[in-house]
Amino acid sequence: MTIKGSCHCKATTFEVSEAPETVTQCTCSFCSKRGSLWAYYTPSQFKLITPLKNVSFYEWGSKTVKHGFCANCGCGTFTETPDWSTGKPDFDNPKISVNSRLFDDFDLDRVEVVVIDGKNLW
Secondary structure: OOEEEEOOOOOOEEEEOOOOOEEEEEOOHHHHHHOOOEEEEOHHHEEEOOOHHHEEEEOOOOOOOEEEEEOOOOOEEEEEEEEOOOOOOEEEEEEEEEEHHHEOOOOHHHOEEEEEOHHHHO
16 A cells, blocks of 8 residues: 655655554654654655655764755655664665655554654664
C-alpha cells in the first residue's frame, strides 16, 4: 500500500511503499523542537516525487544525519541516516526517516509511538 506525503505548501512531495508499524518520537534537542514522528524505510522504499532542488538539508553536530526540509515552507520532511539499530552508525545500511505527520490520508493515531531518549543517548 503506497502512502503519499507532502510538506505544507506541496513543493516537496514523496511516497513510501508501505504503512509504518510503529513511529519514533525522539527526545533529542533537534527532534523534540521539530515535533516529528519518524517512520523508517530503506532507500528503495522511499521515493521523492518532486525535484531534489525543492529540499534543503541541515546537518548538525557530527554531520552523520542529513535532515531534509522543504526549501519553500520549511516543513521537516525526511532524513538520510545510517542504521542505528545496534547503537552505532551502520553506513552500509542507510535508512530514510520520514516525518509521518506529513502522510496524506493516513490515520497516524492507529500507529504505536515508540519513544527514544535521544536527549540522553547522544
